[in-house]
Amino acid sequence: MKTLSETGVKVKTLTMRQAIIEALSEEMERDPSTVLFGEDVGKFGGVFGATKGLHKKFGDRVFDTPIAETTIVAAALGMAITGGIRPIPELQFGDFVGIAFDEVFHKLGKWRYMHGGQMEIPVTLRLPIGIAGGAGPEHSQSPQAIFMHAPGLQIVVPSTPYDAKGLLKTAIRDNNAVLFFEHKVLYDLKGEVPAEEYLIPFGKADVKREGTDVTIIATALQVHTALNAAKTLSAQGVEVEVIDPRTLAPLDMDTILNSVRKTGRVLIVHEEPKTGGSGAEIAARISEEALFDLQAPVKRLGSPDVPIAQSIYLEQFYRPSEQQIVETVKELMEY
Template structure:
């Protein structure tokens, strides 16, 4: 068992996949000698060389289209987009090309590519470098979307994403890069689409993913002191998401709260709430509640950014209201 930072767990997964499969290669802005804007790929250039770790010009559209072409010809590209906000420039390649290829070619080809990209706030990067846009890509048939909350999951899910034969958007919350956690020496891939039961409880099911999982865990400790036991589920995979696990938890608690850092409106929480209101209606003893960011751009000032993001206190207040 090794204790690794979130960023180092991703680095380890990338290195192991490159050792195991010569068709895996990395490219993106400043990912070679510089190791990327957050140092995630540091050391890989020296280890694997220029042919497999490539810096690119600042042109996200060109990078994404190159990744699609490489994947269609038998390679397994792992593309890094410096901030998720710049995924806007990759939309044609991902949405109209990568996601549709298997369907349009009658299953005769696939696009085994991964796009790694950091989202979220916490570093005062402002409204153009802090957005959580995962719901956009979860809406597209043919794309898979993953967002881990800890180093072990980052390692295992990234390996699964690279081994997958279809395009995967791998979302990394930038506030988690320094987080430490244990990763088993013999850890392997984690199946895409399976949620993780973080904490058992009887009173309220709280579903989350990414950085907000840690805030939900803090809220759980506060609530436990009041005699309220929440069951915490970490989605890990947003598309596909583990509908069965959420329903099973709802059957135990009969109340549901969904928490994510992304804007609440039209988000991942809305999809989960709609499905559970349908297939889990008979299990509900209270309305489903969502917590997300308000419908405004991410503020730059640290004090405003903290108020903008869902916090543990928001979870505590919502659970108390549900239980009341």
């Protein structure tokens, strides 16, 4: 696959953290009704540094809140439907979305429908996710699949600085609620980002690597684990295609199915628990729509169905590894 610079696009290199800050800054400059708030996002710049400098630049439009997730999300909803405001709330850890479950699962996703479309809900809820350095069972989860069961919510899971910036700008401009999940390990990932403004539409997966033998569908950090495994497998004569859905709702099944019909073998990899993870839905839809194109059963790799260990040593065994991916692909090739 060609890099952006190889296509002739003028680029700059940013970390994903920097790309997110740029997206927030550009959208706040563009639209004065946009506000950013959450736990420590103001002068401190966020516990992961993903809002650094924005309070200084935009003043009271970037502000801290108490540690009260229910209030944060409910306030965002109220601002959106009554105050002509475009709020971007952040929860310090994505796990805390459970505290505001009613506001997210019911109200953000359903209220526009319940009120006959009379209101818009332009809320972009930012949620840091993933295992990162011994944060423990309540600060390391990836809960995005829960909300695939909530009609009305859009679910975004970027894996690169390019995707993060383009998708976040699209999210902020959208008049419906968006859950924007950011993997904590990826904040320091560097990548090319266009120097000019750009948007990435929802519901458009990205083929991160082309291949002919096996399709790997991966999200967030696991996109990079899959790409590393694909290099190892290529040296052994197996060419893997890696697809990043980028958004789980809407889900681009066309790109996924086109790849499945080409390779006939599928592996879905994510850091979420395997049981009921986003891979379960994707696998089911592949089986419904491309069963007779498959040469092997659809395989999934996810985390075990246990709480994430506090131990930095033990937590590494929770997420799928490059070795597991390589071994599973080899199993698929035996069919």
